[in-house]
Amino acid sequence: MSTTERAYLDWNATAPLRPQARAAMVEALDAVGNPSSVHAEGREARGIVEAARERVAALVGAEPRHVVFTASGTEANMLALSPQTGGRWQRLLVSAIEHPSVRSGGRFPTVEEVAVTAAGVIDLDDLAKRLAAGPQALVSIMLANNETGVLQPIKEAARLVHEAGGLLHVDAVQAAGRIPCDINALEADLLTLSGHKVGGPKGAGALVKRAPLDLHPLVTGGGQERGQRAGTENVAAIAGFGAAAGAAKANLAAESAHMQGLRDRLEAGLRAATPGLIMFGADAVRLPNTTLFALDGLKAETAIIRFDLEEVAVSSGAACSSGKVQPSHVLKAMGVSPALARSAVRVSLGPTSTEGDIERFRTAWITVSGTLLEKSRGMAA
Ligand code: PLP
Numbered sequence: 001m002s003t004t005e006r007a008y009l010d011w012n013a014t015a016p017l018r019p020q021a022r023a024a025m026v027e028a029l030d031a032v033g034n035p036s037s038v039h040a041e042g043r044e045a046r047g048i049v050e051a052a053r054e055r056v057a058a059l060v061g062a063e064p065r066h067v068v069f070t071a072s073g074t075e076a077n078m079l080a081l082s083p084q085t086g087g088r089w090q091r092l093l094v095s096a097i098e099h100p101s102v103r104s105g106g107r108f109p110t111v112e113e114v115a116v117t118a119a120g121v122i123d124l125d126d127l128a129k130r131l132a133a134g135p136q137a138l139v140s141i142m143l144a145n146n147e148t149g150v151l152q153p154i155k156e157a158a159r160l161v162h163e164a165g166g167l168l169h170v171d172a173v174q175a176a177g178r179i180p181c182d183i184n185a186l187e188a189d190l191l192t193l194s195g196h197k198v199g200g201p202k203g204a205g206a207l208v209k210r211a212p213l214d215l216h217p218l219v220t221g222g223g224q225e226r227g228q229r230a231g232t233e234n235v236a237a238i239a240g241f242g243a244a245a246g247a248a249k250a251n252l253a254a255e256s257a258h259m260q261g262l263r264d265r266l267e268a269g270l271r272a273a274t275p276g277l278i279m280f281g282a283d284a285v286r287l288p289n290t291t292l293f294a295l296d297g298l299k300a301e302t303a304i305i306r307f308d309l310e311e312v313a314v315s316s317g318a319a320c321s322s323g324k325v326q327p328s329h330v331l332k333a334m335g336v337s338p339a340l341a342r343s344a345v346r347v348s349l350g351p352t353s354t355e356g357d358i359e360r361f362r363t364a365w366i367t368v369s370g371t372l373l374e375k376s377r378g379m380a381a
Pocket of ligand 1: 072074142174194195204
């Protein structure tokens with residue numbers, strides 16, 4: 001389906017494939033060899049993987065040999081979160097707003113959560129307190145939250161973690177390609193990336209190290225990825241990820257400014273059209289592409305369907321698990337009531353979003369909010 005007929009405003013769920021990624025993937029599909037083979041065909045496939053590794057490394061200022069390709073951001077998070085990674089870190093601290101793939105704790109038996117403020121920013125005092133209260137910890141904090149877009153103070157957290165002898169893992173899945181994201185500047189020890197959030201294919205991810213560090217492999221077998229992740233590499237997906245990372249890096253400043261301009265206009269329009277609108281994380285530093293808002297009395301699940309009928313793709317701040325819509329754990333951690341959290345709608349833009357998309361959203365919102373609020377007030381009367 002073409003995104004031009006509709007307004008696709010759910011880029012935090014996944015980004016459309018960049019043309020450069022598509023071209024690289026189509027070409028790589030014809031590479032016959034196994035990257036582990038020594039003959040010419042194998043060397044050609046190896047060359048494709050290593051070129052992609054260089055581009056992914058460059059996106060975050062890392063050394064190519066420190067990039068471990070995985071099948072998703074989720075897998076990269078799982079690979080990072082193991083008590084055996086590096087061998088010294090026996091307990092896990094994660095922020096209360098992490099993606100479920102981090103909150104589940106990976107291969108740690110238990111997880112300790114670090115609080116966030118009402119603005120959706122990690123509480124550094126709580127982190128310091130928890131670090132001081134036990135043995136050296138592996139700490140996982142995201143760079144940008146997928147629901148609110150709020151950026152986390154990674155450098156300050158890194159200082160606290162390192163002073164306490166800990167190791168810092170940063171899930172940069174939503175930040176990479178949208179804001180500068182340099183592993184050395186952030187002082188992150190490990191960093192997770194996902195191909196499909198930067199305009200590469202779904203099913204490709206990477207765990208990036210700042211310095212040599214022995215990971216505890218999740219997938220064992222052959223010696224691929226320097227023994228850190230076994231299995232014949234998905235050459236085409238890796239090629240697409242590499243090409244997308246290259247394009248994202250080359251266009252970062254322009255794309256970021258473009259998204260921010262549109263997002264700011266979208267928010268101004270929303271505020272003007274909607275008395276009582278609540279915008280989450282708006283007082284914090286956020287990604288340039290994300291808006292999460294709520295309106296008392298609105299049901300997000302129904303709003304999303306209505307938006308879809310108006311040819312607008314957005315998502316709710318609520319996660320659906322076992323068929324039951326749960327209020328977002330992110331908003332809960334920020335102290336938002338379950339009722340208000342159930343009305344949260346997320347709009348996320350990308351580099352090819354247009355003024356037309358924003359206008360379509362604005363018109364749809366007037367219809368959606370008008371109809372649904374009338375209905376819910378009618379029912380309450
Ligand atoms: N981390 C964050 C912050 C995410 O938003 C996502 C996906 O939505 C992931 C990790 C998981 O990435 P993947 O879809 O590649 O498994």
